[in-house]
Amino acid sequence: MADPDRVPPPRTARRRLARLVAAAATAVTVVCAALSSVPAIARAGSSASYPLPVIERVTSAAGFVHPGLAVSASSLERARTQVKQGAEPWASYYAAMNVTSYASATFSSRNAGPVPGRPANAAFNSQGVQSLFIDDAFRAYTQAIQYVVTGDPAYRENGLRLLRIWSHMDPAKYAYYPDAHIHSGPPLMRMLAAAELLRYTSVNPGSSGYDLRWTADDTANLTANLIVPMTQTFLYRNRNFMNQHSYSLVGAMAGYIFTDNLPRYREAVEWFSVNATNPDDHTNGALTKVMPVIARNDPRNPYGRTFVQLQEMGRDQAHAWDDVTMLTQLARVIDVQGTRLDPVRGTVSTRRDAVSPYVFGDFRLLRGSEPFFAFMTGKDVPWIDTTQRGGVLSQAYRGRLFDPTNELYHVYKELLGPALAALAPRITEVATKQDGGPRFFWGTSAYNYWNSNPDFNPDAWLSFPASAASPPTQQDALxxxxxxxxxxxxxxxxxxxxxxxxxxxxxxxxxxxxxxxxxxxxxxxxxxxxxxxxxxxxxxxxxxxxxxxxxxxxxxxxxxxxxxxxxxxxxxxxxxxxxxxxxxxxxxxxxxxxxxxxxxxxxxxxxxxxxLTPPQFPQGSDVRLLAVAGEPLAAALPATDQEPLAYTAGTTLPAGARVDAGTGTLSWTPTAAQRGEYRTFVVASDPATDAVLRVRLTVSTDRRAAIAAALEGYDAAAEYVSATKAEVERTVADAEAHAGSADSATFAADLAAVQAAVANLEKLTPAMADDGSFDYWGRATSATITPVALGNMLDGDFNTFSGDLRAPAVIDYGAGFRIRADAFGLQARYNFANRSQGANVYGSNDGRTWTLLTSRETTDTSARGFALERIPVRDEAESQSFRFLKLQVDHPGVPTDPAYPGISSFSEFRIYGQRVEMSTALNGSLRIYDGHGGFTNLAEVQFLHVP
Known part of the structure; x- marks a missing residue:
């Protein structure tokens, strides 16, 4: 029966694929002759030149092609030839790689011990050792590439010495540590890619006396002391969460290829494609599960058409990017081996209908990556929460996109030709419109594509097709x-x-x-x-x-x-x-x-x-000027700048008004006929930059009406912070006292004072528009939750949150205020209800003695769409008020990752109640939460007590 989710590839793509399969079928095992026709390439800074190493093609008894990890022998030879000839884009990518510390001919290792060829630390059991491995693996890979390109034996020696250090780790001292299954896989792949290049290339003699041969002992040591224990301890698992699956699989698969482990390799290929033995389709990181087809007739699909989505885009776009890059890396590793897959089951197959990993699932890798690129560039894309728990596309890290090697584009351009632009317009656009090649600007910082960051595939340039175009050059950070x-x-x-x-x-x-x-x-x-x-x-x-x-x-x-x-x-x-x-x-x-x-x-x-030195108006972007008909107005509107400024007025300046070009002062004596509202603007300009101040002009009939206009925004019935309300009353009294006798300048200053007081009014309990709870943004501080995160807890978005908290979160509402609540609203971060489960809210006035406020703990709301829980305050605490509120998980849920226990986080924290001001004196100490479970006395102050 035909798979209803399959979409036939374009006819041209099928023909092209057939030609590729036929060509692969004619490949035979050969050992390449010496490349005597290709001139040698000297190491940078060295006058010596060396014959280029022979790349020895071998097909093992198990059917693996070597060298065949991450890059094929033919791609290596093309890259080397193109670098030698100065052809682009290879020359630019090689040049950028060559200026990094990883390409230095001076030996360096992060884990070299006092005994040559032995590690300083033979135990692989911590993130600290992992960081050493990541760096050394990237350095070893770089050195091996340098040897292939230049033939300089110094690079071969460096690579071998690095490999031999790590091949003498103690297999009995491997122990799982937090995230080991994620971050050890890519460096293992790179370390073994280096080993492949050195194992299957001829030896140029060196002068140091170091043994530059690849030996059987090297293979045995690397296998027994690195590949097998790392795979068994960290990587051999198929139920990792989404992209974590690909991270571990790429390292494990590299080990299987290097050791010719065919049964495990076949299993890994299926784990890449379908991973059918993982029962959770919603978190399965295999290609067709993390990029599922959502059928048009799926009852969950509101779009009326079939589409492919990337599941992890509901979490955040950084993790979704990991899915794209790591699945692309895996597809390349599999494709280099010439492996073909059953088009439905994703198992290794030699049948006529078998397809490459790039074509598998009807171009699933391409079709699942395209919506990611579209969303990242600002387009709307279809997406559903397959769990039906209310998930939506996350805005986190949206737009943070770079692709210095454009691997997907190059691969599918070769496969599909012109059809690619129609199938993947955003991938095509990013690749063809990029403005930075191997050296570019990442934000405001210069960046080199060749680094050990595991989140993208910098070595893809070695596999560029012959048709690859020259990279652009980014001149600045604009x-x-x-x-x-x-x-x-x-x-x-x-x-x-x-x-x-x-x-x-x-x-x-x-x-x-x-x-x-x-x-x-x-x-x-x-x-x-x-x-x-x-x-x-x-x-x-x-x-x-x-x-x-x-x-x-x-x-x-x-x-x-x-x-x-x-x-x-x-x-x-x-x-x-x-x-x-x-x-x-x-x-x-x-x-x-x-x-x-x-x-x-x-x-x-x-x-x-x-x-730049942008002009800045102290008023911000807007100002309201009040005038009285028949009285002169002279409003000084100067901006600040480090350079001389010139001022101009908008074209809507009312008749008779003018703006002084040198000072920015707006002058006007409106007539009785000009009563009403006018909107204009003033522009302050320095040699490069303009700043605009929008001006709203209100002309009143008389001074009493002008005072009323100045009070716009003031609600006499509203409850304000007393000091701000008192300032309004004071300035109004002054203006009214001067209304009958003051000169125009004095009265204009009175009006401005009333306006300033009204602008500074603060409602005692400002309300959130969505649920009427207390809007405490800008009115609270916390040592453990940043100001941005406090805003996240009031934005109604369950993808934004408090940050991952390691201790109870204490929020301080200020020395002059307390909170009296009837209920609290707490909401879990999407997909992490366990991290807010079992939480209570506590109150305190001294930061030491805490009163339980919530009448029950939060629960695991995963099955309820991570809905906000509105929890009443305990009856005995309803009449009490507190300066400090503490969010504390008392009975945590099951940790998301057992290696990271004790993490709590909250998407929303709402307060249903009132903020109150203190009214009677109470001596005490001002104590600020220090973020580590204690409080610090800062000064002796006077507290006010609310009964």
Whole structure:
């Protein structure tokens, strides 16, 4: 019976695949002759040159091809020839690799002991040893590649010495440690890839006397002391959670290939493809399970069409990226061996209908990766929670995407040709529009693709097809709109003019939107400006959003730049943005304006704080000026800057008003006929940057009406923090006292004081719009929960959370306030209900004595869609109020990972009750929670007591 989930590949792809299979069937075992026709390549900084090593092709009795780990012999030879000839992109990738410390001809090992060829630490039982292994494995792989490319025996010696150190670990001293199954697999694959290259290449004699031959003892030691104990202790498991499965499998599979272990290899191939013996399809990390087909007629599918999704995109995009890269690495390892799979069961097969790992599951790797790339570049994609527990696509790390080797693109371009662009438009776009090659900028920092980070596949350049194109060169850290944006609505297009690429957005009242990716901001703990280089032919509004459906977190007025390129800036300071609203790496830029206005976006400057001197208005982006008909108004609106500023006014400045170009002072004497509201703006400009202050002008008939206008936003019936309400009453009294006699300047100052007092009003218990609970963001602090995370606990998103807490979380609501609650709302982080299960809320006024407030503990809400639990306060505590609240897990659930016990986290924490001010004196000590279970006395102060 035909598999209903299978989608036939394009006819051209089937023909191309048939040709590839036929070609593979004609391959025979050969030992390559010496490459005497290829000139030698000298080591950098050395005048010596060496014959290029012969790559000895061997097919073992078990059918494995060697060298055949991560890269084939033919790809190695092509890469070496292309590097020697200076051909791109190989030359650039080799050059970038060659400048890293891993490529140094000077021997280095992180685990070398005093006895040559023996480790300093022979026990593999900690993350500390793992870090040594990761570094040495990458160095060994680099040295082996250098030897193949240059023939320099120094590189061979370095690689062998590293391998021999790690091949003498003590197999009796392997012990599982936290995350060993995740982070030991990729370095084992790289260590064995190095061994493959040195084992199956000819030896160029060295001058040090070191034995450069690969011996039977090397194979035996590496197998007995590294491969077998590491695999059995850390890697041989098929029920790891999602991407963790691929991380362990890539190391285990490398070991099977190196040791010619055919039964285990066959098992591993099925674990890569289907992993049918893992009963949990929702967390299975195999290709077809972590990238399942969601059928059109699936009752859970609301989209009305069949699609492939990447399961882990519901967790966060960093882990989803791991799925893509590690499955791609595994597919390459399998494909290098020429292994073909049963098209349905995913087992090793030699039948005529068997397919490569890249084609298996009807191009499942491609079809499952495409929505990830689409979502990461700002597109909407279909996705469902297959567990039906309320999961949604996570915004975490969205837009944090780079692909310096474009492996998926190169593989499928060879397989599918022009059909790839239609099947995977976003993968194609990222690969063909990338603006950084092997050396690029990651946020504001220069980055080299060749490093030991296991989360991507830097060695893919060794397998580039002959058709690979030259890589681009990124000159600076600017995020170029031409290459790092995609249009989301109509009205946006890429243009080129005088050698400059940019995106033109034609303004519309409904908005024209692009998505900007790879926004890795600098330090956001304080003022953190981001510059956008624009050119306009009229006035428009730029709105910035994290998600298309959310309200903007910034809305900027863009002035008419009259065709000049100018910077405008916005601030990404976390104290100005609630929760993670501005914390992800993708932003939607929407241009709202009149038809006929165009806004050209050239680049986003993440280094604006050091490269620009943006003018700053002390009022922020908006100010309201109050005037009285017939009285002169002179409002000073200067901005601050390190450079001279010039000021201009918007085109909507009312008749008779003017802005001084040198000082920014707005002057106006409105007439009685000009009563009402006016909106305009003032632009402060330095040589590179514009800042816009939106101005709302209100003209009142008389001074009493102006005082009333100044009170806009004040609700006499609302309950405010007493000091802020008292300041309003004081300033109003002053203004009223002067209304009949003061001169215009004095009365204008009175109005400004009333406005400032109203702006500083603070409701005693501001309410959240979604459930009426106390909005404590900006009104509470914690030593264990960051300000951003406190915002996460009020954002209604169960994918954002408090962070992983190792101790109870204490929240301080301030020396002048206490909280009296009727109930608390606690919600688990999506997929981690066990980490908030068994929690209670406690209250305290001194940080030492705690009162249990909640009437019951939280529960495991996994089966209820991780719903928020509203838990009443105990009857005996309802009338009490507290300065400190503590979230504490008293009876934890089963740990997500037994290696990490004691982690707690909360997605939402809501307070249903009131904040109260203290009213009677009580002496005490101000004590601040230190984050380690204790409190620190800071000063003797006077507390006020609420009965």
């Amino acid at each position: 995020v170029q709109a031409e290459t790092r944006t995609v249009p989301i609505t109509a009205g946006a297009s890429v243009r080129r003019e005088d050698g400059r690429g940019f995106v033109r957005l034609n303004a519309r009242p409904a908005g024209t939107t692009i998505a900007v990716r790879t926004l890795l901001y600098a330090d956001r703990g304080s003022y953190s400006p981001v510059g956008v280089l624009i050119r306009t032919n009229g006035t428009a509004t730029l709105q910035l959003r994290k998600e298309r459906t959310l309200a903007p977190y910034h809305s900027l007025t863009l002035p008419d730049t009259h065709g000049r390129w100018r910077y405008i800036t916005y601030d990404m300071n976390t104290s100005k943005l609630r929760g993670s609203a501005g914390g992800d790496n993708l932003a939607y830029y929407t241009i709202v304006g009149s038809p006929g206005v165009s806004v050209d976006v050239d680049a986003v400057n993440l280094q604006a704080k050091t490269q």
